Amino acid sequence: MxxxxxxxxxxxxxxxxxxxxxxxxxxxxxxxxxxxxxxxxxxxxxxxxxxxxxxxxxxxxxxxxxxxxxxxxxxxxxxxxxxxxxxxxxxxxxxxxxxxxxxxxxxxxxxxxxxxxxxxxxxxxxxxxxxxxxxxDMLYLGVESGSDLVLKKVTKGATSSMISKAVNRGKGAGYVMSCMIILGLGGRTHSEEHIRGTAELINSCSPNYVGALTLYLENGIKGEFLEKFGEEFIPVSDEEALRELQNLVGSIETEDSIVFRANHGSNAYNVKGTFPADKEEMLKNISWMRSHPEVIRPKGLRGF
Ligand code: SF4
Structure with missing residues (x-):
């Protein structure tokens, strides 16, 4: 979260x-x-x-x-x-x-x-x-990843099935569920697994809102994060985070409405829309941004 x-x-x-x-x-x-x-x-x-x-x-x-x-x-x-x-x-x-x-x-x-x-x-x-x-009325839930491997490496204390069940139970009781995920959380090594699992999780519970942030570690926590990760952590670049976002948006399949935002200050770009109606438009925007790297913030501003 x-x-x-x-x-x-x-x-x-x-x-x-x-x-x-x-x-x-x-x-x-x-x-x-x-x-x-x-x-x-x-x-x-x-x-x-x-x-x-x-x-x-x-x-x-x-x-x-x-x-x-x-x-x-x-x-x-x-x-x-x-x-x-x-x-x-x-x-x-x-x-x-x-x-x-x-x-x-x-x-x-x-x-x-x-x-x-x-x-x-x-x-x-x-x-x-x-x-x-x-x-x-509303619950904000830190999902972070849908990959059990990544969730374990960041000591989230929950599995993807627990998270999916929690979101579904919240929705079933009538709460508006707003979930956050973190791009780059699996590093370069587990990037594919992180995004595949996260898309599967979102597809399994369709939260009302999904916000995508990009991993940013304050100095005080960086050492602990790297140690608990259990292997060398290779951070993703802003361009790689944008590719993660593209894969995530492309893999979300839902008939329910999901308001999607990747416009947090930790992100190098600004993408937003509502699934399923805006999916193709979001993908088009991301493709355009990937072919125009000058619109992504200058390198080195993320703390890694
Ligand atoms: S430690 Fe984990 S559960 Fe607690 S506030 Fe931070 S992200 Fe949320």
């Missing part, structure tokens, strides 16, 4: 426990931290919460922040529940929080949070339904 560091429209009025991350599409959302850190915190490519120990914030604190912001910004339309996997909370407690958010902001259109595959799989259908009925 990769998020954007930073605050929200509420950042001036509330005291956050930093670092604070949210998905790019939650830039204008109010953020309430209901958990701190990530209950797993072991993915070798992710340093988002390495400085924090996972903990769950008590009701009195969460409620008083919701009440404060309800007084200050009653017209809030979107709320994001942070940190890394708020869905890890006990269902009764999470229902209580979601209900209170819903009741406190009458114009609310959406409540969302990050979720790990295990967070979803550990909940029963009844629990997922209860949370959905309470008002939780």
């Amino acid at each position: 990769v998020g954007i560091k930073g605050g929200s429209i509420a950042c001036c009025s509330m005291e956050y426990d930093y670092p604070l991350y949210r998905p790019p599409s939650e830039a204008r959302s109010m953020i309430f931290q209901v958990t701190l850190g990530c209950s797993f915190n072991q993915c070798s490519f992710c340093d988002m919460y390495r400085s924090k120990e996972y903990s769950e914030r008590p009701w009195e604190q969460v409620r008083s922040e919701i009440d404060l912001m309800a007084r200050q910004m009653p017209d809030t339309k979107r709320v994001f529940l942070a940190d890394g996997d708020a869905l890890n909370l006990d269902t009764d407690y999470m229902v209580k929080i979601v209900r209170h958010v819903k009741e406190s902001f009458p114009s609310l259109e959406r409540i969302s949070c990050y979720a790990m595959p295990m967070n979803i799989l550990k909940k029963s259908d009844d629990e997922l339904n209860r949370l959905r009925e309470a008002g939780l």
Whole structure:
């Protein structure tokens, strides 16, 4: 999972426990931290919460922040529940929080949070339904890869079938599922396997949204990533990442609508569209970009 560091429209009025991350599409959302850190915190490519120990914030604190912001910004339309996997909370407690958010902001259109595959799989259908009925609308899930080999090498803590099952269960309960994948995660050696597995996974569950990022490792995490990978890691170039994207888009076969975005700051290019209608147009754009390397950012800007 990769998020954007930073605050929200509420950042001036509330005291956050930093670092604070949210998905790019939650830039204008109010953020309430209901958990701190990530209950797993072991993915070798992710340093988002390495400085924090996972903990769950008590009701009195969460409620008083919701009440404060309800007084200050009653017209809030979107709320994001942070940190890394708020869905890890006990269902009764999470229902209580979601209900209170819903009741406190009458114009609310959406409540969302990050979720790990295990967070979803550990909940029963009844629990997922209860949370959905309470008002939780959308789950952001870090898929990263659909290749079991790559998932193991980056210590994701989930297999492709677990991820597919989690997305399908989320969709089945009525959540909007937004998934992130990481181009270049298998390096040059496992590039084909990474993309083949990822396309198969997407085809098996058709998330509502798929965002493609490109692997970028902060210096603090690079050593651990390379060590855990278990073999020499050869990073893909921007041109190779674009070829991965071309193979991925070309291999996604779905009749369901998937809003696809590869326009994150980590990418060297900007590709977006909605499957299945825009697939051929996206492929045409990628082919054009591959034959015009001057439109890709200058070499060396990615940190590898
Ligand atoms: S589950 Fe998400 S937040 Fe936690 S370590 Fe893995 S990628 Fe980072």
